[in-house]
Amino acid sequence: MLITTKKPWSEVQEMAADYQTLGIVGCGDCCAACQTGGSEQIKEAAAKLTEESKKEIVFSFTCEAPCDQRIIRRDLRRVSKELSQVDALVVMTCGIGVQSLAHVVDKPLIPTNNTQFPGSAARLGAFYEYCSTCGDCVLGETAAICPVTMCPKGLLNGPCEEVAEGMCDVFGYQKPCAWTDIYARLKARNSTDYLQKVRPARDWSSRMSPRQVVWAR
Numbered sequence: 057m058l059i060t061t062k063k064p065w066s067e068v069q070e071m072a073a074d075y076q077t078l079g080i081v082g083c084g085d086c087c088a089a090c091q092t093g094g095s096e097q098i099k100e101a102a103a104k105l106t107e108e109s110k111k112e113i114v115f116s117f118t119c120e121a122p123c124d125q126r127i128i129r130r131d132l133r134r135v136s137k138e139l140s141q142v143d144a145l146v147v148m149t150c151g152i153g154v155q156s157l158a159h160v161v162d163k164p165l166i167p168t169n170n171t172q173f174p175g176s177a178a179r180l181g182a183f184y185e186y187c188s189t190c191g192d193c194v195l196g197e198t199a200a201i202c203p204v205t206m207c208p209k210g211l212l213n214g215p216c217e218e219v220a221e222g223m224c225d226v227f228g229y230q231k232p233c234a235w236t237d238i239y240a241r242l243k244a245r246n247s248t249d250y251l252q253k254v255r256p257a258r259d260w261s262s263r264m265s266p267r268q269v270v271w272a273r
């Protein structure tokens with residue numbers, strides 16, 4: 057999922073200052089899990105905008121996947137009359153949701169969230185980055201521990217010389233070295249052969265944004 061955090065409310069108020077009538081679009085998936093755009097957060101935002109900023113909320117809804125242009129287009133069709141009455145939309149999604157919306161509706165958009173990283177939820181309120189979306193996954197050779205992400209230097213061929221007693225210098229030796237963890241897990245599975253492989257330097261030009269995957273028709 058994509059991990060989001062709330063923007064300071066003052067930023068949202070500033071962006072909404074020029075508009076009187078608003079619609080609110082939330083996200084029923086990742087942002088609901090992060091409590092940045094689910095139905096409860098929509099209610100809170102609507103109350104603040106109405107009571108503190110004296111705005112009129114014409115409609116609000118939670119979209120199951122606002123990052124999917126087909127789904128957000130379908131949902132907006134259901135409120136087309138109300139949509140025509142609003143000056144702007146308050147968008148409680150990740151940055152992808154905001155930009156997907158911008159592709160399907162011609163209204164000013166007011167994002168309420170900061171998008172942090174693609175992450176994993178260990179429990180409610182504890183989200184961790186495991187993947188840097190490098191586009192050339194090595195997890196099959198590294199015991200499912202990502203060296204690109206979990207090693208702050210992104211090293212692909214074993215630990216750097218700063219590692220000490222299995223701990224990483226970048227974190228002041230307070231966190232384990234990713235390569236120590238990779239070695240331990242591979243050793244436990246008798247799979248250390250993987251460590252003999254030398255991975256050539258990456259061609260990071262393939263990582264240049266904006267990227268796309270478009271199926272041939």
Ligand code: SF4
Binds near residue numbers: 193
């Ligand atoms: S190697 Fe790491 S950053 Fe690259 S795709 Fe796999 S998990 Fe993501």
Ligand code: SF4
Binds near residue numbers: 236
């Ligand atoms: S100590 Fe390990 S995790 Fe830290 S930078 Fe060096 S190789 Fe990467």
